[in-house]
Amino acid sequence: xxxxxxxxxxxxxxxxxxxxxxxxxxxxxxxxxxxxxxxxxxxxxxxxxxxxxxxxxxxxxxxxxxxxxxxxxxxxxxxxxxxxxxxxxxxxxxxxxxxxxxxxxxxxxxxxxxxxxxxxxxxxxx
Numbered sequence: 001x002x003x004x005x006x007x008x009x010x011x012x013x014x015x016x017x018x019x020x021x022x023x024x025x026x027x028x029x030x031x032x033x034x035x036x037x038x039x040x041x042x043x044x045x046x047x048x049x050x051x052x053x054x055x056x057x058x059x060x061x062x063x064x065x066x067x068x069x070x071x072x073x074x075x076x077x078x079x080x081x082x083x084x085x086x087x088x089x090x091x092x093x094x095x096x097x098x099x100x101x102x103x104x105x106x107x108x109x110x111x112x113x114x115x116x117x118x119x120x121x122x123x124x125x126x
Contacts, residue, residue, distance in 0.1 A: 096103045 093107075097107055098104075
């Protein structure tokens with residue numbers, strides 16, 4: 001009978017050791033899962049902060065684009081006005097040149113080199 005008691009004790013010891021090892025295995029998994037959850041929360045918080053910073057940057061870029069668009073529209077209007085003034089001045093010059101012989105002669109005169117502000121030959125003027 002002593003072998004029987006010894007066998008029962010051995011079986012009990014094996015069962016207890018099996019349960020303890022299972023308990024430790026699941027405890028390790030629980031600790032690992034908690035660490036992963038903490039890391040995921042930290043990653044989430046980082047992602048939220050990055051998204052907020054990117055949203056702010058996008059807002060600044062949109063404001064800059066709107067300002068740039070307004071400036072471009074203003075510049076286009078100024079160019080349009082300037083171009084129209086140039087066309088009007090050229091038309092008036094042509095009209096005066098065609099109607100008045102003295103003006104035609106004056107405009108045909110060569111400008112002295114000392115008075116030239118640029119190289120008229122390079123831009124195609126007389």
